[in-house]
Amino acid sequence: MAEDYTKQIHRCFNCGYCKFDSTYSEFNCPSYVRFRFDTYSTSGRLWLINAWLRGEVQWDEHLGEILYTCVTCRNCAEQCIMRFSNDLVDWIIAARRDMMEKEQGKIPQRVGSFLEEIYRIGNPLKARMPRGEWADGVPGYSKGAEYLLYVGCLGSFDGKAREMAKSIATLLGLAGVSFGVLGDDEGCCGNEVRTLGEQTLFELLANNNIQQFRELGVRKVIAISPHSYHAMKNLYPALGADFEVLHYTQLLEQLVRDGQLKTRDTQAKVAYHDPCYLGRYNGIYDTPRQVLRGVPGLELVEMPRERQDAFCCGGGSGNFAMDLLEGSRDSPNRVRVREAYESGAAVLAVACPSCLTMLTSAVESEGLDDKLVVSDIGQILKQALVT
Amino acid sequence: MADISSALTEIVGKGYVSQQAQERYFYSQDPGLMQPHEPDYVVLPASADEVQRVVKLANEQKIPVVPRGGGLSLTGLAIPQRGGILVDMRRMDRILEVNERARYAVVEGGTSEGRIIAYLERHHPTLRHSIPDAPPQATLVGNAAIHGQGRLAQQYGFTSDMVTGLEVVLPTGELCKIGSCSMSPYWFSKGPPLPDMSGLFLGWIGTSGIITKIGFKLYPRKKLRDVETFVTDLPDLIPDIVFKLTHLEMVEDINIWFQPLPLMFKGNHHMDIYLTGDTDEELEFKRRMVWNALSEYIEAKDGGFMWLMPDVKPTFMEMPQKSIARFADVRKGGGFQYAGPIILVEKYPDCARKTEELGSKYKLGYSVMARMIGRGHCMMFGFAFTFNRANSDEMDRVRKALDEAIEFSLEHGGLPWKPTVDEQRAAMDMMDPNTLKLFGKLRKALDPNGIMNPGNWEVS
Numbered sequence: 001m002a003e004d005y006t007k008q009i010h011r012c013f014n015c016g017y018c019k020f021d022s023t024y025s026e027f028n029c030p031s032y033v034r035f036r037f038d039t040y041s042t043s044g045r046l047w048l049i050n051a052w053l054r055g056e057v058q059w060d061e062h063l064g065e066i067l068y069t070c071v072t073c074r075n076c077a078e079q080c081i082m083r084f085s086n087d088l089v090d091w092i093i094a095a096r097r098d099m100m101e102k103e104q105g106k107i108p109q110r111v112g113s114f115l116e117e118i119y120r121i122g123n124p125l126k127a128r129m130p131r132g133e134w135a136d137g138v139p140g141y142s143k144g145a146e147y148l149l150y151v152g153c154l155g156s157f158d159g160k161a162r163e164m165a166k167s168i169a170t171l172l173g174l175a176g177v178s179f180g181v182l183g184d185d186e187g188c189c190g191n192e193v194r195t196l197g198e199q200t201l202f203e204l205l206a207n208n209n210i211q212q213f214r215e216l217g218v219r220k221v222i223a224i225s226p227h228s229y230h231a232m233k234n235l236y237p238a239l240g241a242d243f244e245v246l247h248y249t250q251l252l253e254q255l256v257r258d259g260q261l262k263t264r265d266t267q268a269k270v271a272y273h274d275p276c277y278l279g280r281y282n283g284i285y286d287t288p289r290q291v292l293r294g295v296p297g298l299e300l301v302e303m304p305r306e307r308q309d310a311f312c313c314g315g316g317s318g319n320f321a322m323d324l325l326e327g328s329r330d331s332p333n334r335v336r337v338r339e340a341y342e343s344g345a346a347v348l349a350v351a352c353p354s355c356l357t358m359l360t361s362a363v364e365s366e367g368l369d370d371k372l373v374v375s376d377i378g379q380i381l382k383q384a385l386v387t
Numbered sequence: 388m389a390d391i392s393s394a395l396t397e398i399v400g401k402g403y404v405s406q407q408a409q410e411r412y413f414y415s416q417d418p419g420l421m422q423p424h425e426p427d428y429v430v431l432p433a434s435a436d437e438v439q440r441v442v443k444l445a446n447e448q449k450i451p452v453v454p455r456g457g458g459l460s461l462t463g464l465a466i467p468q469r470g471g472i473l474v475d476m477r478r479m480d481r482i483l484e485v486n487e488r489a490r491y492a493v494v495e496g497g498t499s500e501g502r503i504i505a506y507l508e509r510h511h512p513t514l515r516h517s518i519p520d521a522p523p524q525a526t527l528v529g530n531a532a533i534h535g536q537g538r539l540a541q542q543y544g545f546t547s548d549m550v551t552g553l554e555v556v557l558p559t560g561e562l563c564k565i566g567s568c569s570m571s572p573y574w575f576s577k578g579p580p581l582p583d584m585s586g587l588f589l590g591w592i593g594t595s596g597i598i599t600k601i602g603f604k605l606y607p608r609k610k611l612r613d614v615e616t617f618v619t620d621l622p623d624l625i626p627d628i629v630f631k632l633t634h635l636e637m638v639e640d641i642n643i644w645f646q647p648l649p650l651m652f653k654g655n656h657h658m659d660i661y662l663t664g665d666t667d668e669e670l671e672f673k674r675r676m677v678w679n680a681l682s683e684y685i686e687a688k689d690g691g692f693m694w695l696m697p698d699v700k701p702t703f704m705e706m707p708q709k710s711i712a713r714f715a716d717v718r719k720g721g722g723f724q725y726a727g728p729i730i731l732v733e734k735y736p737d738c739a740r741k742t743e744e745l746g747s748k749y750k751l752g753y754s755v756m757a758r759m760i761g762r763g764h765c766m767m768f769g770f771a772f773t774f775n776r777a778n779s780d781e782m783d784r785v786r787k788a789l790d791e792a793i794e795f796s797l798e799h800g801g802l803p804w805k806p807t808v809d810e811q812r813a814a815m816d817m818m819d820p821n822t823l824k825l826f827g828k829l830r831k832a833l834d835p836n837g838i839m840n841p842g843n844w845e846v847s
């Protein structure tokens with residue numbers, strides 16, 4: 001792929017369709033919105049990468065920052081009007097990989113430490129506690145269980161995301177699903193590592209997981225993070241994986257439909273934020289909404305930018321931890337919570353631990369603490385449950 | 388230099404000034420074929436006040452200032468020929484007012500066409516503006532600053548004809564209002580009945596000031612819109628057909644295209660005739676009028692209406708029409724450029740033949756796209772050639788073809804539209820000497836230090 005991108009990248013016309021949502025109402029590339037120099041847009045990156053390949057621009061910290069503030073949200077791939085649109089984000093990732101090699105490992109400091117932490121301690125959050133600590137009372141995976149619940153690094157270590165993992169585990173338990181978690185034995189899924197251009201480390205992590213799952217006889221995985229869902233479902237098979245992968249909202253939707261989870265009347269105005277890795281990457285837009293619609297009394301409102309047009313929270317490609325886009329009113333997570341608030345919602349529902357973390361912190365920065373609550377679909381469902 | 392950088396930071400805030408190699412590289416060019424030239428600084432102002440302060444600083448320091456919108460002119464008009472401060476206007480993108488009854492809107496100077504399209508669609512669905520086929524990040528001011536033409540050009544003229552007022556930072560730093568807004572709260576006229584000074588800024592490609600607000604006319608948006616495509620292999624008939632169609636005063640937009648690929652298009656001139664109506668009856672009536680007007684050509688078997696397959700039609704109905712930008716990738720090369728003189732419609736056959744000739748002479752992929760302006764008053768004739776960015780030889784051949792195309796159109800009485808620096812010189816060489824003298828005096832009076840987009844329209 002890395003070689004291929006060098007022969008294609010000059011094809012970007014720099015027309016800028018990729019900056020928008022499909023209606024052109026807003027700029028929809030999170031890093032362009034944050035920085036507003038064209039260099040931080042898709043075409044800016046592609047033209048700079050091309051210039052670097054031709055020796056017209058040299059690597060420096062600033063080029064690194066421009067490259068790594070792409071959060072791989074795929075809005076550009078959705079909106080680019082050219083035949084190569086589908087490959088755009090892969091080109092950026094390939095260039096990161098290529099630069100890492102050709103520039104002898106020069107990468108922005110925050111990216112370096114993100115990768116190092118994963119390599120050294122298995123998570124990018126600098127967390128030193130046991131990975132399975134969150135899972136107190138949650139069944140461990142044992143051979144024969146139908147599902148493995150995979151919670152990922154955020155689900156294991158981040159406060160909010162741990163609550164999310166816990167809620168999902170509780171719901172599965174209440175619905176009588178046969179499942180278990182790996183706890184201390186779980187490893188990073190590697191999706192962010194891959195998008196940051198560290199393909200070797202990604203393959204190492206993925207192969208470890210595949211081997212471990214195989215040894216345990218895992219046939220079905222429920223991923224709480226759309227990022228892990230994407231990696232395991234779409235990228236692991238090329239490395240030999242043959243298990244089924246579900247996002248947790250897919251299973252919840254089934255359980256609600258089958259009457260295994262029943263909810264009571266819950267008056268709330270809820271906006272749903274489509275995570276990039278569930279929506280644009282995997283085309284799953286309706287399932288999470290169906291779960292929410294299944295709660296009686298809950299009013300689902302749509303933000304102006306939804307589904308294919310959803311505005312990313314800015315957490316992708318490791319930015320939930322590195323947060324290279326922080327520090328401004330125009331940081332994407334802050335823009336997004338304002339949009340949610342303006343849509344009249346009191347609850348912003350998410351289906352991704354990265355979104356949960358990013359948007360929760362934005363609510364605080366925007367001073368919306370008592371006006372807007374960010375909550376994962378599992379938590380919403382759990383609160384509405386008839387027990 | 389460090390002083391200028393910190394002065395600029397003081398004005399627009401940290402994070403909105405760059406002297407870095409990457410921004411200088413990117414803003415040194417546009418998607419076309421002009422020679423790049425780097426700015427020394429790129430700034431992103433958020434208000435007219437900030438723009439004023441930047442311009443005042445530039446005057447003190449005698450350094451160039453170049454405003455830029457979407458940077459999509461393709462002819463390098465926002466390339467800072469002499470370096471200096473590149474002002475990317477797009478943080479100033481608020482829609483300030485829509486006066487529904489008086490059918491005008493006022494927006495900030497960096498507002499994209501895309502945002503205006505979406506805003507009107509959502510909040511004022513009975514109104515529209517003249518949308519060019521430039522990608523949606525093009526700004527309305529950028530379009531007016533080059534006398535662009537949009538979907539309503541056949542009915543109402545150039546985008547600049549539709550302007551209803553301006554707020555401009557003059558080259559000396561004063562903020563100035565032009566038109567009714569200079570003495571009234573309303574932005575309904577760019578000049579009349581006052582002396583019309585808008586002409587000092589419209590079409591001046593950023594050489595006479597920085598437009599920070601623009602008022603522009605909105606027009607009725609009918610509920611229905613459709614297209615009929617008339618095809619003929621006889622280019623000599625086109626001026627006559629346009630005359631008949633424009634006489635009807637019933638069609639919205641008339642675009643003519645002609646290209647050798649895919650093969651089924653070869654040799655045929657396609658006239659896209661757009662119709663609008665509030666009811667099926669209205670649309671049908673107009674359609675019938677169009678068919679009647681062209682029946683003689685159909686009977687003589689000189690042309691006919693093409694049936695547009697349902698999956699193709701949406702491409703024709705898009706605004707902006709994405710297929711224009713897609714031309715850049717027909718040969719997987721990422722580039723195209725067109726010479727687009729404004730010229731009489733009667734020159735269509737000669738221009739079309741010239742495009743074919745240039746295509747085969749320079750072995751280039753070509754396409755003709757012509758848009759009618761006014762009721763047959765003139766047209767923008769686009770001699771378009773595609774190129775591969777990774778093939779410098781092909782890029783050179785396109786440059787040569789474009790030069791020849793412009794030379795040809797000037798010889799045929801045309802005017803260069805959004806002219807490159809070289810084309811500006813050629814135009815000035817041909818201009819009446821007293822006109823040129825007046826032009827020079829105005830420039831000097833407005834911009835005594837010569838800081839505004841220097842290199843462009845420089846009267847020696």
Ligand SMILES: Cc1cc2nc3c(=O)[nH]c(=O)nc-3n(C[C@H](O)[C@H](O)[C@H](O)COP(=O)(O)OP(=O)(O)OC[C@H]3O[C@@H](n4cnc5c(N)ncnc54)[C@H](O)[C@@H]3O)c2cc1C
Pocket residue numbers: 453454455456457458459460461464465476496497519520521522524525526527528529530531532533534535536537591592593594596597598599711712840
């Ligand atoms: C695929 C494609 C299709 C196109 N189709 C059309 C079409 O149908 N009709 C048409 O008219 N054009 C068309 N264009 C040409 C061009 O893109 C448009 O005219 C566009 O509107 C220019 O706007 P911009 O914001 O990109 O201007 P820019 O290129 O940024 O600027 C144009 C000029 O205006 C000056 N300028 C910019 N902002 C200001 C300001 N605030 N104050 C003063 N001066 C300023 C700049 O210095 C420059 O000289 C097309 C281009 C492409 C690539």
Ligand code: SF4
Pocket residue numbers: 011012013014015016017018019042043076079080081082088
């Ligand atoms: S990525 Fe596609 S849409 Fe974006 S500028 Fe390049 S060609 Fe245009």
Ligand code: SF4
Pocket residue numbers: 018028029030031032041042069070071072073074075076077089
């Ligand atoms: S993937 Fe998202 S952040 Fe990256 S360039 Fe595309 S739109 Fe911008």
